[in-house]
Amino acid sequence: MVFVTGDTHIPIDIKKLNTTNFPFQKELSRSDILIVLGDFGLLWKEDKEYLYWKKWLEEKRFTVAWLDGNHENFDWIDRLPVSEWNGGKVHRISDNIIHLMRGQVFRIQDKTFFVCGGATSTDKEHRTTGLSWWPQEDINFREIDEALDNLETADYTVDYVLTHTCPNSLVGPMFHIPTITDPTAMFLKEVYRRTKFGRWFFGHWHEDRESPPFSCVYNKIIQVI
Numbered sequence: 001m002v003f004v005t006g007d008t009h010i011p012i013d014i015k016k017l018n019t020t021n022f023p024f025q026k027e028l029s030r031s032d033i034l035i036v037l038g039d040f041g042l043l044w045k046e047d048k049e050y051l052y053w054k055k056w057l058e059e060k061r062f063t064v065a066w067l068d069g070n071h072e073n074f075d076w077i078d079r080l081p082v083s084e085w086n087g088g089k090v091h092r093i094s095d096n097i098i099h100l101m102r103g104q105v106f107r108i109q110d111k112t113f114f115v116c117g118g119a120t121s122t123d124k125e126h127r128t129t130g131l132s133w134w135p136q137e138d139i140n141f142r143e144i145d146e147a148l149d150n151l152e153t154a155d156y157t158v159d160y161v162l163t164h165t166c167p168n169s170l171v172g173p174m175f176h177i178p179t180i181t182d183p184t185a186m187f188l189k190e191v192y193r194r195t196k197f198g199r200w201f202f203g204h205w206h207e208d209r210e211s212p213p214f215s216c217v218y219n220k221i222i223q224v225i
């Protein structure tokens with residue numbers, strides 16, 4: 001099985017994965033995957049709190065995969081070795097904690113997933129570069145190029161799209177706020193225009209809201225397959 005949920009901002013919103021909120025986890029095994037749609041927050045500072053939550057997640061029966069949001073320590077992520085998992089590039093934090101890199105197409109349990117993290121922080125004026133904010137939160141040209149190559153190989157057809165933010169064109173109609181200046185959201189608008197997909201799940205907006213085929217996810221844990 002594959003599940004998705006919204007931002008965990010470890011430790012702030014990780015409680016949604018405890019056994020009270022997610023009792024079904026008792027039925028799962030490591031071949032079942034729960035995907036956090038960005039702002040995972042585990043890799044923030046290499047301290048006792050990191051070790052505590054890493055161990056807490058390692059003790060889960062299921063695999064935790066995550067795409068990056070905007071609140072992650074990207075200098076730390078960028079130092080990790082790249083490996084391959086289900087046909088796409090990942091950073092492996094642990095046996096069952098896996099970072100899904102931007103622009104990859106993964107084949108999981110016979111379904112294809114286009115994954116693309118990243119977003120612009122709206123509160124970056126109040127943050128410190130290299131300590132609580134990193135410029136790599138925005139997608140870059142190399143990542144866009146790789147994403148387009150991978151989508152082309154997939155014939156611009158996937159079963160699911162998983163992102164942190166959403167296409168720029170969706171922000172106004174879905175959240176009733178003015179269009180934002182966010183390179184990732186602008187790129188995703190183009191992905192939306194070109195790609196055939198079944199459902200698209202994203203986080204970032206801290207609410208659970210449906211606008212088919214789009215699902216904005218925050219506290220819900222949704223079974224995808």
Ligand SMILES: [Fe+2]
Nearest residue numbers: 007039069204
């Ligand atoms: Fe967030």
